[in-house]
Amino acid sequence: MKRFILHCDLDAFFASVEVRDNPEYQDKPVIIGADPKDGKGRGVVSTCNYEARKFGIHSAMPISQAYNRCPQGIYLKPNFEKYIQASNEVMEIINSYSQKFQQVSIDEAYIDISEICVNLEDVKKLSLNLQQKIHELVGITVSIGCASTKSIAKIASDFKKPNGITIVKPEEFKEFLSPLDITRIPGIGKKSKEYYNKQGIRVIGDIINTPLHRMIEKFGKNGKWVWDIANGLDKREVKNSMRERKSISKERTFFKDTNDFQEILAKFDEINEKLHEKVQKDNISYKTITLKIRLEGFLTYTRSKTLPNPSQNKEKTINIILELFKEFSNDKRKIRLVGIKLSNLTSRSNIIQKDLLNFVNG
Ligand code: TTP
Ligand code: MG
Numbered sequence: 001m002k003r004f005i006l007h008c009d010l011d012a013f014f015a016s017v018e019v020r021d022n023p024e025y026q027d028k029p030v031i032i033g034a035d036p037k038d039g040k041g042r043g044v045v046s047t048c049n050y051e052a053r054k055f056g057i058h059s060a061m062p063i064s065q066a067y068n069r070c071p072q073g074i075y076l077k078p079n080f081e082k083y084i085q086a087s088n089e090v091m092e093i094i095n096s097y098s099q100k101f102q103q104v105s106i107d108e109a110y111i112d113i114s115e116i117c118v119n120l121e122d123v124k125k126l127s128l129n130l131q132q133k134i135h136e137l138v139g140i141t142v143s144i145g146c147a148s149t150k151s152i153a154k155i156a157s158d159f160k161k162p163n164g165i166t167i168v169k170p171e172e173f174k175e176f177l178s179p180l181d182i183t184r185i186p187g188i189g190k191k192s193k194e195y196y197n198k199q200g201i202r203v204i205g206d207i208i209n210t211p212l213h214r215m216i217e218k219f220g221k222n223g224k225w226v227w228d229i230a231n232g233l234d235k236r237e238v239k240n241s242m243r244e245r246k247s248i249s250k251e252r253t254f255f256k257d258t259n260d261f262q263e264i265l266a267k268f269d270e271i272n273e274k275l276h277e278k279v280q281k282d283n284i285s286y287k288t289i290t291l292k293i294r295l296e297g298f299l300t301y302t303r304s305k306t307l308p309n310p311s312q313n314k315e316k317t318i319n320i321i322l323e324l325f326k327e328f329s330n331d332k333r334k335i336r337l338v339g340i341k342l343s344n345l346t347s348r349s350n351i352i353q354k355d356l357l358n359f360v361n362g
Helices: 013-021 063-069 080-097 120-138 150-157 170-177 190-198 204-208 212-230 261-282 314-329 348-360
Strands: 005-010 030-033 045-048 074-076 101-105 108-112 142-147 165-167 247-258 286-295 300-311 335-343
Touching: 005 080, 005 120, 005 150, 013 030, 013 045, 013 080, 030 063, 045 063, 080 101, 080 108, 080 120, 108 150, 120 142, 120 165, 142 150, 150 165, 150 170, 170 204, 190 212, 204 212, 247 261, 247 286, 261 314, 261 335, 286 314, 300 314, 314 335
Parallel strands: 030 074, 142 165
Antiparallel strands: 005 108, 005 142, 030 045, 101 108, 247 335, 286 300, 286 335
């Protein structure tokens, strides 16, 4: 079956949100990052809009250098809350086009639309529709790439930025990739580029034309991966973000089997506390709460309740656990183990937080 994988990447994301909220910045160079303090500021550029890129400014450049290149630019400190909000809204929209949805950073996601689109015409329509919807509802632009593998879709989304759509026909992916510089392949940075160049490999076509065994000989494991990408052999599926971590759970075995309600309640409380430390730390929301009980003799029971909306509420959860436990409270048999599982997780903000931390910590 044909595979249609879409990669969506927001354009100049943080800067686009600022321009959206301050229309007077439209058409001006906007730089998000540390305070430039007349060119003496420390820290780096988070991102900048396409106007600012004309001055050679880019992510991770020292802010003082950016200032030297463009003192008339508009320099803004990042407003992460706003970006997370916009990112969540965009991800909801992308996800609404396909259940096979994988968010990979604060501003990019894959969807598999093979089951939704019959041909490339459909893909084009869907992509245009998605772009329009994001623009209409969130007020920013996205670039989209479509191909039959994840890596080519990602290369394609980067091909016509900003606000571009690049659809690579399955039978023409080699023509598309061949003339591109090897740094277009995610993972080949400046350092590896030099190394590849020394071996005479400059464009992706050079990789396609090198036999696999030679690639492995010269570049090892990485050579094999890059060769697979260039030859359309990246078989990775679009993983469902929601399913990346399916559940979090904790169980405790009593020192001695018990029927003492106070002791059981204390154990549930302890487990619930521990789980919610994790919930807070990783900013996880859950919808399904499961009680687990093991009676003497190893008989195990589970009982679940699913909430209408994602929750992080410790009190509500312990009440539901006690509600579910009622069924067993009159049982004569003693209890050996109790546990709580939280599932049906929303881990999106988790990905975003990790992402932000990476940027903040450099
Ligand atoms: P990117 O998608 O890499 O960049 P971008 O969206 O700003 O621009 P492009 O149009 O080329 O996609 O990153 C998404 C956001 O992540 C970006 O807006 C700001 C943040 N970020 C940093 O804070 N530091 C960095 O070094 C990078 C690369 C991104
Ligand atoms: Mg982006």
